[in-house]
Amino acid sequence: MTITDRRIIGTAGRDTVKIMNRADLTRRLASRLNNEEAVVGGIGNTHFDLWASGQRAQNFYMLGSMGLAIPIALGVSLAQPQRQVFALEGDGSLLMQLGALGTVASVKPRNLAIFVWDNGAYQITGAQPTLTAKGVDLVAIARGAGLASSTWITDEAHFEALVDAGLAGDGPLFACARTDNQAPEGVTERDAVKIRSRFMESLRLPTRGNEPGAVK
Amino acid sequence: MSAHVAAGFPESWEEIVVRVLKTNAVRLVTYVPDKVLAPLIKRIHADDYFTVICPAREEEAVGIVTGAYMAGMRGIVLMQTSGFATLPNALASLVLPSRIPLLMMISERGTLGDFQLGQVMVCRTMRPILDSMNIENHAIERPEDVEFIVERMIRQAYATQAAAAMILSPLLTNRARHGER
Numbered sequence: 529m530t531i532t533d534r535r536i537i538g539t540a541g542r543d544t545v546k547i548m549n550r551a552d553l554t555r556r557l558a559s560r561l562n563n564e565e566a567v568v569g570g571i572g573n574t575h576f577d578l579w580a581s582g583q584r585a586q587n588f589y590m591l592g593s594m595g596l597a598i599p600i601a602l603g604v605s606l607a608q609p610q611r612q613v614f615a616l617e618g619d620g621s622l623l624m625q626l627g628a629l630g631t632v633a634s635v636k637p638r639n640l641a642i643f644v645w646d647n648g649a650y651q652i653t654g655a656q657p658t659l660t661a662k663g664v665d666l667v668a669i670a671r672g673a674g675l676a677s678s679t680w681i682t683d684e685a686h687f688e689a690l691v692d693a694g695l696a697g698d699g700p701l702f703a704c705a706r707t708d709n710q711a712p713e714g715v716t717e718r719d720a721v722k723i724r725s726r727f728m729e730s731l732r733l734p735t736r737g738n739e740p741g742a743v744k
Numbered sequence: 745m746s747a748h749v750a751a752g753f754p755e756s757w758e759e760i761v762v763r764v765l766k767t768n769a770v771r772l773v774t775y776v777p778d779k780v781l782a783p784l785i786k787r788i789h790a791d792d793y794f795t796v797i798c799p800a801r802e803e804e805a806v807g808i809v810t811g812a813y814m815a816g817m818r819g820i821v822l823m824q825t826s827g828f829a830t831l832p833n834a835l836a837s838l839v840l841p842s843r844i845p846l847l848m849m850i851s852e853r854g855t856l857g858d859f860q861l862g863q864v865m866v867c868r869t870m871r872p873i874l875d876s877m878n879i880e881n882h883a884i885e886r887p888e889d890v891e892f893i894v895e896r897m898i899r900q901a902y903a904t905q906a907a908a909a910m911i912l913s914p915l916l917t918n919r920a921r922h923g924e925r
Contacts (some may be wrong), residue, residue, distance in 0.1 A: 568811070588814065592837020596807035599799070603811020603819070606772065606795060611815075627800025631808075635797060720841035724814060733816045 536693050537679045538686070542646070542665050546683045547706045550645045551577040551713040553687055557614065557643070558582050560691045564730065566604050570597035570617040572652040573712040574645060578616060580714030585730030589716045589723050595625030598632065598642055605637040608731065612639050612695055619646040619660045626669060632700050633674030641694030641701040647709055655709060670702040678702040753887040757916055758784040760890040761849070762791065765820065768898045770847065771795055772812050772819030774805035776827050780851035780917045784822065802827040806834045810844045818902070820847035825854055828909075829866045832873055835907065840877060845901040848909045852883065856914040870911075880908045885915035 550573065557567070558581040568588045569575030574597070575589040588604075590597050601615035622628075622644055632640065648661035660666060670678035681687045681703050690703045716723075725735040755763075761784055765773075773788050774797045775781065788794050795817075799805050802823045809819035828850050839846045854860065854867025874881040880900065884893050894910055901908040 566815070590838070591841065593803075593807065593834045596803060596810075596834060596838060599804040599807025600811035600814075602797075603772075603808040603813070603817075604815040605811075606797070606808070607812040607815035607817030625801070625804060628804050628807075631797065631799040631804055721843055724842040724844070728814050731815055733814075 536686075536689055537677050538682060540680045540682050542660070542667070542680060542704075542706065545680045545706050547708050548681070548684060548687070549710055550574070550647070550705075550707045551580060551710065553643075553645070553684070553705055553707070554578055554581045554616065556684065556688055557616075557691050558584065560688065560695065563612065563695075565612040565614060565695070566601070566608070566727075566731065567614045567616065568597050568601040568604065570594075570615070570621045572618065572621075574616050574618045574621070575716050576712035576714055579716040580712065585726050588727045591716070591718055591720055591723070595621050595628070597621065598625065598628045601640060601642070602628070602632055602635060602637060605640040606635070609637070609639055611731070612641070612697060613637075614694060615640065615642045617642065617644050619644060619648065619666060620650045620658045622666060623659055623664070626673070629670050629673035629675060629702070632702075636700060638697050638699050640699045641690070642703070643690075644702070644704040645707040646704050647707045649709060651709055667702070667704050670704075675700055675702045679704070681705040755887075756783070757884070757887055757890045757912070758787050760887075761894055762787050764891055764894045764898065766793055768818070768895070768902075770818045770820050770898065772797070772809060772817050773822065774799060774808050774819060775822035776800075776802050776805065776824075778822075778824035778827075778851045778853070780824065780853070780912065780914075781822050781849075802830050803834045806831060806839060806846060809846055810838060810842070813844055813846075818847075820849060822849050822851075824851045825870055826863060826866050828870055828873075832877075835877055835879070839907050840879075843905040844907065845905050846907040847898060847901055848907065849912065850909055851912045851917065852914060856918070874909050880906060881911060882909075883911040883913045885913045887916065890916070
């Protein structure tokens with residue numbers, strides 16, 4: 529199945545799709561990965577549940593820098609066009625860096641799929657409402673930014689089909705899930721250097737010094 | 745004819761920067777533009793060696809270069825002083841704790857004859873921010889120093905896995921044009 533399949537890119541709106549669970553969806557993503565795909569998890573509960581889904585070495589847990597999961601994933605996708613890359617981001621984070629959607633659209637990375645968990649809240653700071661709870665539609669914004677393959681996710685089966693489309697490399701893909709306010713199922717070990725080194729080693733890169741290229 | 749050729753120096757600053765970036769395999773160039781950087785930006789767009797990304801904000805550029813570095817591609821962020829002022833959180837919460845050798849080239853606005861009051865105020869924050877984060881930074885003021893400073897700062901950044909800020913002073917980028925004003 530590919531992204532160009534119109535059954536994958538739906539027209540459902542935010543108010544009509546099923547409210548799902550972030551940890552469950554993250555586990556479903558992880559269970560379908562089979563080729564050392566890179567996954568960048570955004571700040572807070574997004575990367576907590578990525579951590580809880582199994583500590584794959586190819587996961588990058590973004591501890592700070594709210595809003596930069598998509599740019600980081602874009603950088604990975606640029607450097608390794610043969611590797612499939614997934615970005616996981618929250619609604620509050622994406623609202624901080626909406627221009628990144630236009631940047632992704634301008635680059636058109638075929639190997640990048642973006643999943644956004646929209647619970648309408650800054651859950652980790654006490655569930656204060658975000659702008660999506662007041663009517664902002666992130667899928668409409670993504671389409672407007674030039675990401676034609678943008679969709680709300682109707683249910684878990686639709687999500688799995690979208691993951692498969694991402695694995696097929698027909699990106700860029702943008703898909704947004706309504707999620708509940710269940711607590712995350714784990715807490716990431718906060719060691720930024722270890723996370724970065726492990727990620728780089730898993731991408732077959734030296735973590736230190738003067739490679740690659742022509743440094744003399 | 746570029747400014748430094750006109751001033752009697754054999755190679756313009758932007759030509760030297762392009763050459764040193766290529767020598768050091770820095771292929772990814774991201775920028776939010778500035779008039780002072782315009783000749784370098786034009787030169788980089790004209791060279792197929794470079795992958796050029798033009799995001800909406802400097803923070804995005806930091807994220808892109810960080811991701812690319814972690815996946816094996818070297819990059820740099822070009823910006824002006826006011827753009828740098830948007831970066832402290834991304835630097836302090838991503839680049840520094842992850843020890844990313846983020847290359848920054850900042851055209852220094854707000855000093856030595858700038859007409860923009862806002863640039864003047866924000867210029868005063870740049871070095872204190874860089875110094876408070878212990879980020880290596882040097883201003884490049886003379887054409888004959890461009891290669892030495894850019895080459896050495898890039899090499900040190902990767903060797904020590906630390907960010908580096910190369911500041912393009914008006915003494916370099918505007919001095920030769922002074923007579924034209």
